[in-house]
Each structure stands twice: as structure tokens, then as C-alpha cells.
Amino acid sequence: MGDFQIKKQSKKYDAIIVGSGAGGGMAAYTLANAGLKVCLIEAGPMFDPQKNVTQLKNPWDSPRRGASTRFRPFGDFDACYWGWEVDGEPYTHAPGTEWDWFRARMIGGRTNHWGRISLRFGPRDFKRRSIDGLGDDWPIGYEDVKPYYDKVDQLIGVFGTNEGLENDPDGHFLPPPKPRLHELMIKKAGTASGIPVIPSRLSILTKKINNERGQCFFCSQCGRSCQVYADFSSSSVLVKPAIATGNVDVVVNAMAREVLTNNDGLATGVSYVDKTDMNEYQVYGRTVILAASACESARLLLNSKSQRFPNGLANSSNVVGKYLHDSTGADMGGVIPALFDRKRYNEDGVGGMHVYTPWWLDNKKLDFPRGYHIEYGGGFGMPLYGFSWGIENLNGKHAVKGQAKPAGGYGKSLKEDYRYFYGAHVGMAGRGEAIAFESNYCEIDPDVVDQFGIPVLRFNVKWSDHEIKQAKHMKETFAEILHNMGAISVWGNDDGPENNYGLHTPGKIIHEAGTVRMGSDPKKSALNKFSQAHDVKNLFCVDGGQFVSQADKNITWTILALSMRASEYIIDEMKKQNL
Amino acid sequence: MDRRKSLKALMVGTVSAGALLEACKTSDKKGAEAKAAADLSAGNLDRMKEEVAHYKQITANKFFTEHEMATITILGDIIIPRDEISGSASDAKVPDFIEFIVKEKEEHQVPMRGGLRWLDLQCLNRYEKTFRECSQQQQIAMVDEIAYPEKAKPELKAGVAFFSLMRNLTASGFYTSEIGVKDIGYMGNKPNQWNGVPDDVLKQYNLAYTEKELKECISFTA
Numbered sequence: 001m002g003d004f005q006i007k008k009q010s011k012k013y014d015a016i017i018v019g020s021g022a023g024g025g026m027a028a029y030t031l032a033n034a035g036l037k038v039c040l041i042e043a044g045p046m047f048d049p050q051k052n053v054t055q056l057k058n059p060w061d062s063p064r065r066g067a068s069t070r071f072r073p074f075g076d077f078d079a080c081y082w083g084w085e086v087d088g089e090p091y092t093h094a095p096g097t098e099w100d101w102f103r104a105r106m107i108g109g110r111t112n113h114w115g116r117i118s119l120r121f122g123p124r125d126f127k128r129r130s131i132d133g134l135g136d137d138w139p140i141g142y143e144d145v146k147p148y149y150d151k152v153d154q155l156i157g158v159f160g161t162n163e164g165l166e167n168d169p170d171g172h173f174l175p176p177p178k179p180r181l182h183e184l185m186i187k188k189a190g191t192a193s194g195i196p197v198i199p200s201r202l203s204i205l206t207k208k209i210n211n212e213r214g215q216c217f218f219c220s221q222c223g224r225s226c227q228v229y230a231d232f233s234s235s236s237v238l239v240k241p242a243i244a245t246g247n248v249d250v251v252v253n254a255m256a257r258e259v260l261t262n263n264d265g266l267a268t269g270v271s272y273v274d275k276t277d278m279n280e281y282q283v284y285g286r287t288v289i290l291a292a293s294a295c296e297s298a299r300l301l302l303n304s305k306s307q308r309f310p311n312g313l314a315n316s317s318n319v320v321g322k323y324l325h326d327s328t329g330a331d332m333g334g335v336i337p338a339l340f341d342r343k344r345y346n347e348d349g350v351g352g353m354h355v356y357t358p359w360w361l362d363n364k365k366l367d368f369p370r371g372y373h374i375e376y377g378g379g380f381g382m383p384l385y386g387f388s389w390g391i392e393n394l395n396g397k398h399a400v401k402g403q404a405k406p407a408g409g410y411g412k413s414l415k416e417d418y419r420y421f422y423g424a425h426v427g428m429a430g431r432g433e434a435i436a437f438e439s440n441y442c443e444i445d446p447d448v449v450d451q452f453g454i455p456v457l458r459f460n461v462k463w464s465d466h467e468i469k470q471a472k473h474m475k476e477t478f479a480e481i482l483h484n485m486g487a488i489s490v491w492g493n494d495d496g497p498e499n500n501y502g503l504h505t506p507g508k509i510i511h512e513a514g515t516v517r518m519g520s521d522p523k524k525s526a527l528n529k530f531s532q533a534h535d536v537k538n539l540f541c542v543d544g545g546q547f548v549s550q551a552d553k554n555i556t557w558t559i560l561a562l563s564m565r566a567s568e569y570i571i572d573e574m575k576k577q578n579l
Numbered sequence: 580m581d582r583r584k585s586l587k588a589l590m591v592g593t594v595s596a597g598a599l600l601e602a603c604k605t606s607d608k609k610g611a612e613a614k615a616a617a618d619l620s621a622g623n624l625d626r627m628k629e630e631v632a633h634y635k636q637i638t639a640n641k642f643f644t645e646h647e648m649a650t651i652t653i654l655g656d657i658i659i660p661r662d663e664i665s666g667s668a669s670d671a672k673v674p675d676f677i678e679f680i681v682k683e684k685e686e687h688q689v690p691m692r693g694g695l696r697w698l699d700l701q702c703l704n705r706y707e708k709t710f711r712e713c714s715q716q717q718q719i720a721m722v723d724e725i726a727y728p729e730k731a732k733p734e735l736k737a738g739v740a741f742f743s744l745m746r747n748l749t750a751s752g753f754y755t756s757e758i759g760v761k762d763i764g765y766m767g768n769k770p771n772q773w774n775g776v777p778d779d780v781l782k783q784y785n786l787a788y789t790e791k792e793l794k795e796c797i798s799f800t801a
Binding site: 045052053054056057058059060061062063064065066067069071072076077079081087159161174175176177178179180181184185188199206207217218219220221338342343344345346347348349350380381382383384385386387388389390391392396406407408409410411412414415418419422 | 623624625627629630633634657658659660662664665676679680683684722726727728729730739742743746747750751752754755756757759760762763764765766767768769770771772773774775776777779780781783784786788792795796797798
């Protein structure tokens with residue numbers, strides 16, 4: 001350890017941003033375009049979908065034919081580096097609790113592969129306590145965020161339709177793609193039960209919006225991140241143009257260790273370990289902006305202990321790490337006999353569903369609070385590892401071309417079966433709002449460090465009856481839609497109280513939020529309504545950590561809006577010499 | 580015009596979609612040949628360095644013996660034989676895929692190794708030969724007893740489980756090969772313009788787009 005030393009950067013930045021996903025990318029973009037000098041720290045390597053390509057590859061280009069690995073849990077072609085397991089970076093659980101912690105390590109973070117489901121929160125989503133007495137209201141309302149949703153819509157691009165729904169607000173939408181065949185069937189089936197099925201709202205460019213980004217060419221592979229930048233990935237849409245301003249220094253493979261503070265109790269910068277040379281570095285700035293993901297940002301604050309901040313930074317309220325919650329999730333799938341032996345054509349479409357179901361019911365008539373939306377899948381997908389797996393459970397149940405066959409089999413007859421059933425599958429996934437409870441939290445595990453010597457998180461999260469009842473309702477809805485469309489459920493149909501009705505483990509839906517929440521009362525929140533720490537005025541958190549609650553809307557669009565809002569506030573405060 | 584250039588064209592938007600689709604058609608064949616020769620671990624697909632190391636590690640050794648591979652090849656071609664539409668599992672190099680995927684997914688190792696052994700012992704007891712040494716007739720007679728889960732004798736259930744795994748792995752390997760993708764009729768994975776469900780298909784299913792959809796959705800003129 002003779003040459004072990006901490007290397008201190010002499011350059012002083014206006015802002016040090018930790019994390020380059022939706023929150024960090026937007027902060028870097030907004031600040032750099034205002035002429036501020038930014039240092040953007042990212043724990044993973046550089047990534048540019050134009051150079052790091054898995055899009056438009058064929059199944060045989062992967063030796064595992066697209067099967068998932070621990071490096072790419074969403075499959076071998078997925079653009080995201082790492083997932084629920086990261087080599088050398090463990091996390092732990094309190095006994096009897098569950099949390100699966102997803103971590104992306106790359107420029108752009110998980111936005112490189114996400115579902116591009118870009119939903120605004122509605123007016124009710126900011127004020128849930130006032131409605132059902134659970135959790136807390138946000139210190140801001142829809143009217144505060146609306147101007148930023150409007151700007152994000154126009155800057156990044158999102159397709160959809162204005163439906164005039166009160167809690168699913170209208171926006172600035174590009175035209176959506178026409179529904180696919182199974183989606184038309186879903187729409188008919190849903191409508192018959194009073195379940196709305198409307199065009200989905202995805203941040204994919206069905207029309208060109210500027211000269212830096214191309215137009216969608218309908219390969220359905222947004223999960224691989226788009227070479228022509230026709231989908232929203234923070235890497236291509238925010239970080240790349242931010243770098244082009246000349247105002248951003250990007251430090252990749254840099255694992256943040258601690259937020260540094262001075263005797264005045266202000267943040268002065270960030271210390272990190274460079275994963276490539278394993279040296280310790282410090283960078284300094286006028287402000288520090290955390291956007292490392294809800295749990296990593298909380299971990300960073302809790303690990304930034306000092307005499308002045310003995311239980312971690314921005315944590316005099318003791319809420320950092322608490323109120324951790326993910327979306328609820330439950331799924332079901334089946335086959336549509338009407339689609340057996342279908343005519344072949346290219347129905348790739350955009351990367352994701354062309355229609356979805358926003359929450360449509362009144363909780364006063366239900367036994368659970370909050371709602372869920374439904375995402376749909378199906379059709380002629382690219383054959384990948386697992387193709388028609390378990391055909392022995394299908395070909396004995398349905399006659400093939402009029403001929404009843406015994407389950408299983410082999411040979412020419414089996415090849416006929418594979419052709420017959422291809423493209424007849426339909427799937428649905430409910431994604432709902434969990435209650436943010438103080439008793440669900442992550443904290444520093446005093447006994448365990450990661451490979452960089454950084455103390456790790458220990459999770460303590462349990463679902464409540466609210467979420468379990470919601471999952472039960474999802475399953476009933478899916479069964480009804482499948483029934484209406486003449487489909488036969490094949491999986492996800494045998495759940496019960498023994499497995500929480502198929503409710504996924506918390507963390508599995510990858511919408512973690514709430515750990516650094518904002519609020520008007522500094523005793524009950526870490527941040528004020530501008531995402532600024534109550535205790536440390538030049539410290540901000542602009543990722544999912546700041547959320548008081550997360551609606552049944554995927555949180556990315558709100559992260560982007562709040563990050564832009566916080567960034568404009570920072571620019572303004574700097575002009576006023578308050579920062 | 581190669582695919583990268585055609586994508587670039589899409590980006591600047593100077594080429595019509597028709598020209599683009601033409602360009603892709605002519606380049607696909609050459610591209611496929613070049614890809615077949617590429618090192619899959621690095622270059623052809625974006626990979627992290629940790630993934631390259633993992634690939635090298637698992638491909639450094641063989642898992643199946645020559646005898647096991649020969650048996651897998653016979654079974655694969657019984658499951659997916661050549662027919663009037665496409666080739667066989669071995670034509671699509673399915674045995675090589677199974678060798679790789681069983682190394683990658685360790686949960687398949689014992690069921691595959693043990694299942695192959697189970698099959699040989701059954702054949703030794705019946706025919707005093709291993710499965711691969713049996714006549715075609717004997718092989719099919721054996722397979723018939725384990726290929727139909729609902730008809731199989733209870734004492735052969737272990738063989739049924741093995742054959743189902745073998746069927747599933749063979750299908751995964753075959754339908755993700757160039758031969759198999761063509762057979763199954765997947766027509767995507769290329770730049771195009773989604774203009775909705777073809778008219779004849781809409782008619783077949785008695786469905787139609789609403790006026791609202793036709794007005795709001797993106798459409799393209801051919």
C-alpha cells in the first residue's frame with residue numbers, strides 16, 4: 001500500500017453529478033446548456049448505442065440465442081450492463097424480508113433498455129394521503145410539474161393520444177403506431193368489460209424531431225437501445241449532447257464512495273474509486289447532485305458520515321433509506337386459438353406495446369387503495385432461447401390443423417405444431433402503486449463491504465395486504481380479458497394466497513423510489529420541493545429517491561421532469577448567488 | 580449499401596423507405612456469411628469485458644463426450660428431421676448449441692448427462708446396445724415410449740422428463756438458427772414502416788381500425 005494515495009482534482013466544477021441515467025443525464029444536459037461546468041461521474045463504462053450495438057442482430061449472433069445471463073438478465077441482446085447481481089457488489093437482507101436490487105453500470109444507466117413507457121403523474125397522484133389517508137402528499141402538485149412534463153415531451157419526444165383523462169393528463173404527443181392484431185383483440189375484449197384500452201405512451205420517435213436523432217424504423221428492439229437514437233436513452237439523448245457543449249467532463253468506471261463536506265456543513269465534492277486503476281480520487285464543485293438511483297443515492301448519503309452529520313448526510317430527519325417502494329407487478333399469459341396457423345407478416349412495430357390500459361376503477365368500491373395499469377404483449381416475436389418451450393403442454397390440448405394429437409411428440413408432425421402455434425401468444429402485466437411505508441427501508445449493513453471497501457445496503461422490505469389484494473385483482477382482470485377474447489390462459493393462472501397471487505418480489509419491477517423523499521417538513525423529509533437537501537443547501541437528489549409516492553406510472557418521465565426543474569432552480573439560485 | 584449505411588440514411592432521412600428496404604435485402608446475404616465467421620464473444624455483439632472473460636472460461640472445455648454428442652445428434656434429428664420446408668436439427672448445428680447452452684446453464688448439466696445415461700441403459704437392457712448403436716427402428720421404438728408424456732408408462736417418467744428437455748433445447752437451437760427462423764416465418768428484424776395489420780388479415784378476423792385510430796396513428800404511403 002506504499003503508493004496508496006488520494007488524488008485531488010484541482011479543477012472546481014459548478015456541479016458534480018453522480019449517475020448518468022434519466023436524472024443525472026437530464027441534470028447534466030440542462031446545466032451544461034446553461035453554460036455551467038459539470039463533472040459527471042458514472043460507475044460503469046462509456047456507452048453509445050451507435051457504437052455498442054446489439055440491435056438488428058439475428059438470434060444466432062448470440063451463442064446463447066438471447067438467453068439471459070447475470071450480466072444481462074433481460075437477455076443476451078438487451079443493452080443494459082448488469083442487473084440484480086453485480087460481481088463484487090453484494091447487498092444483504094434483514095431476516096424474513098425481500099428486495100431484489102437492480103443496478104445498471106453504464107453511461108445512460110437503465111434508460112438504455114427500459115420499456116419507454118412515459119406516463120405523467122396526474123393531479124391525484126401527488127395528493128394520495130388527502131384521498132385515502134395513506135402515505136403522504138407531495139409538497140408539490142401537478143400544476144408545479146406540468147410545465148416540465150411539457151418541456152420533456154417536446155425535448156425528448158413521446159407518442160400517445162390526448163384522451164382528456166383527468167388523472168392521465170394530456171401531453172405533447174407524436175402519433176402512435178396502429179395496434180397490432182392481438183392488440184385489436186385485446187381492445188375489443190377489454191371494452192366489453194368496461195376496461196379502457198388506449199394507445200400507449202412511449203418515448204419513441206414515430207416522427208423525426210431534430211437532426212441529431214432518427215425516426216423509428218419499427219424493429220421492436222428498443223430494449224437493445226437504438227442506433228439512430230429514435231428511442232429515449234439518457235446516453236444518446238441527454239449525455240451525448242451534454243458532452244457536445246464542451247461543458248461536461250465525464251468520469252466513467254468511477255464508483256462514488258462519499259459526498260465530501262466542509263466545516264460550514266456544505267457539500268464540497270465527491271470521492272470515488274476508479275475501477276480501472278483502483279486509485280482514490282476527489283472532485284470538487286459548488287453543488288453536488290445525486291442521481292445514482294434511489295438506493296445508491298441513499299447509500300451514498302448514509303455512508304457520508306462526519307462529526308457534523310453522524311448518521312449520514314442530509315439525514316437529520318432520519319428518513320434517508322426509508323419509504324423504499326417499488327411498483328407492484330403480476331402477470332398472466334395465454335394463447336388465442338383464433339390466431340393458430342396465422343398468416344405471416346412483419347409485425348415487429350415499436351419496442352413495446354402499441355396499446356395499454358390506464359387505471360380505470362374507483363377505489364371506494366374496491367378492497368385496496370391505489371391502482372395499476374396494464375401492459376400487453378404478444379404476436380410474432382423474434383425466436384429466442386426458450387422458443388415454444390413446453391410445447392408438450394400445448395399440442396395435446398389443441399387440435400393441430402383439425403387433427404387431435406397426443407401431447408409431446410417429435411418429427412415432422414412436431415415441426416408442424418411449432419409452425420401452427422407460433423404468434424398466437426398473448427401476455428398481460430399489471431404494474432401498480434404500492435404504499436410507501438416508513439417501515440420499508442434500506443440501511444447500511446455494519447458487517448459487509450463491497451470490493452471497493454464501501455459499506456453495502458441491507459434491505460428490509462415487506463409487501464402489505466394492500467399490494468397483495470391489488471395483485472389478486474390484477475389476476476382477476478387478466479382472466480376476464482383473456483376469457484372475453486376467447487384466449488386460454490397458459491401461465492400465471494394458478495396463484496393464490498400462498499404466493500401473494502403471483503405478486504413479484506419487491507424490486508423486480510425496477511421502479512424503486514422514496515429513499516430520499518421530498519417534503520415541506522424538514523423533520524419528515526430529506527429534500528425540499530426543489531429536490532434540495534433541507535440540511536445542505538448545495539446538495540440535491542434528482543433520481544427516484546426524491547419521490548413521496550410513485551403512482552401506477554412508470555417513474556422515468558417524472559424523474560426527467562423533476563430533474564429539469566431542480567436544474568433550472570440551481571441555475572437560478574446560482575445567478576442569485578444563493579449557491 | 581450495407582446495413583450501417585442504410586441506418587445512416589435513415590438518420591439523415593434522405594432516402595425513401597422503399598429504397599432502404601431494397602438496400603437491406605441485397606446486403607443481408609453477405610452480412611449473414613460474414614457474421615457466421617465472426618468471433619461471437621467479441622465484436623459482433625457489444626460485450627462487456629466481464630462477458631468476454633466468461634465466454635472464454637466456459638468455452639475452454641468440452642462438456643459432452645463424443646459418445647454423448649453422437650447421441651444428442653441422433654435425438655435432435657429425430658425431434659427435428661428434414662422435411663419439405665426446412666432442414667434438420669443437425670443441419671442447423673443444434674448439437675453445437677446444446678453443448679454451449681448446457682455449459683452456460685448449469686441446471687441442465689445433470690438432467691442431460693443423467694438422461695443420456697438413462698437412455699443408454701434402457702437400450703442396453705432391451706437391445707444389448709447403447710442408443711446410438713441401435714437400429715433406427717429400435718431407436719424410434721424407444722423414443723415412442725418417452726416422447727408422449729400423457730401416454731408414457733409411469734416407470735419411464737425419468738425418460739419422459741429427459742426427452743422433454745431434449746425437445747425443448749432442440750427447438751430453442753433450431754428455431755433460433757437461420758434455417759429455423761426461415762421455417763417458422765419470422766419476418767421482422769429489419770428496418771421497415773409499420774402501417775398496421777394487413778387489410779386481408781383484418782378482414783379474416785372481422786376487425787377494423789376505428790376512424791379515431793386511422794386519424795391519430797402514424798401511417799405511411801407505400
